[in-house]
Amino acid sequence: MPKYRFAIVVGASSGIGREIARQLAQSGCRVAAVARRYDRLEELRQSFPDFIIPAEHSVTDYDAIPALFQDLTGKLGGLDLIVYASGAMPKVEENEFDFQKDRQMIEVNDLGAVAWLDQAAERFQNTKHGTIVGIGSVAGDRGRLKQPVYNASKAFLHTYLEALRNRLSRHGVKVVTVKPGPVQTEMTAGLDLPKAITAESAAAIILKKSARGGEHYLSPIHAVIFFIIRNIPSWIFRRLNV
Numbered sequence: 001m002p003k004y005r006f007a008i009v010v011g012a013s014s015g016i017g018r019e020i021a022r023q024l025a026q027s028g029c030r031v032a033a034v035a036r037r038y039d040r041l042e043e044l045r046q047s048f049p050d051f052i053i054p055a056e057h058s059v060t061d062y063d064a065i066p067a068l069f070q071d072l073t074g075k076l077g078g079l080d081l082i083v084y085a086s087g088a089m090p091k092v093e094e095n096e097f098d099f100q101k102d103r104q105m106i107e108v109n110d111l112g113a114v115a116w117l118d119q120a121a122e123r124f125q126n127t128k129h130g131t132i133v134g135i136g137s138v139a140g141d142r143g144r145l146k147q148p149v150y151n152a153s154k155a156f157l158h159t160y161l162e163a164l165r166n167r168l169s170r171h172g173v174k175v176v177t178v179k180p181g182p183v184q185t186e187m188t189a190g191l192d193l194p195k196a197i198t199a200e201s202a203a204a205i206i207l208k209k210s211a212r213g214g215e216h217y218l219s220p221i222h223a224v225i226f227f228i229i230r231n232i233p234s235w236i237f238r239r240l241n242v
């Protein structure tokens with residue numbers, strides 16, 4: 001992975017975000033670890049007392065984000081990297097339309113991402129340096145019958161990050177979209193995902209890929225499979241259960 005000195009990881013209390021924070025701290029990077037479950041962040045701090053700064057926060061508390069961002073960059077002493085890993089994917093039945101679940105996904109996966117990453121984008125635009133990583137998903141490549149709003153929330157994130165990349169690359173800033181396939185985390189606990197990789201290996205691949213701006217799948221085989229899936233005409237895709 002590239003050498004980072006100061007990072008913010010939003011969604012660092014479990015799964016992929018926690019592993020990213022842990023691997024960064026292990027490499028000697030100071031990490032502000034942000035999430036709602038403070039006990040989880042405190043556990044992480046106890047493993048790396050000199051490197052983890054825990055911050056209890058819900059990404060839906062949008063108005064608190066500018067001050068918290070300033071506070072954390074001050075405590076860290078700088079910022080090279082921000083990773084937005086917070087995400088929500090409640091269980092949605094195939095015949096269910098539940099606005100509260102849909103709203104939660106849009107608020108956490110999209111509005112929280114914009115509120116945090118706008119802060120980092122502005123800072124990096126001025127300092128002419130920095131890396132922004134957003135965790136999208138292969139699920140954002142198509143609209144599927146099982147998870148309409150989760151799919152749409154990830155598609156939004158991909159497009160927002162592409163636009164940030166187009167704005168910021170001329171200022172020397174990297175914007176990296178990663179699109180994992182199935183990963184074993186709390187989000188997918190209980191789902192039958194035989195090909196899921198561990199959060200540890202997903203995090204290691206994501207940090208390695210953060211060296212290069214652009215959109216990345218986590219494996220070359222996914223790049224091929226999802227190229228095909230993206231290009232299946234809608235009227236055929238509708239008949240497939242993929």
Ligand SMILES: NC(=O)c1ccc[n+]([C@@H]2O[C@H](COP(=O)([O-])OP(=O)(O)OC[C@H]3O[C@@H](n4cnc5c(N)ncnc54)[C@H](OP(=O)(O)O)[C@@H]3O)[C@@H](O)[C@H]2O)c1
Pocket residue numbers: 010011012013014015016017018034035036037038057058059060085086087088089108135136137138179180181182183184185186187188199
């Ligand atoms: N697992 C997969 O198969 C998979 C595949 C593709 C993409 N992804 C994406 O990867 C990212 C990480 O997910 P994961 O699989 O590691 O799941 P996870 O273990 O459930 O982690 C989700 C993280 O999001 C945080 N979060 C949720 N709501 C929040 C809120 N209101 N405020 C602040 N943080 C919040 C959680 O922290 P608190 O609850 O402590 O706040 C937790 O740290 C998500 O964006 C997910 O969509 C996952």
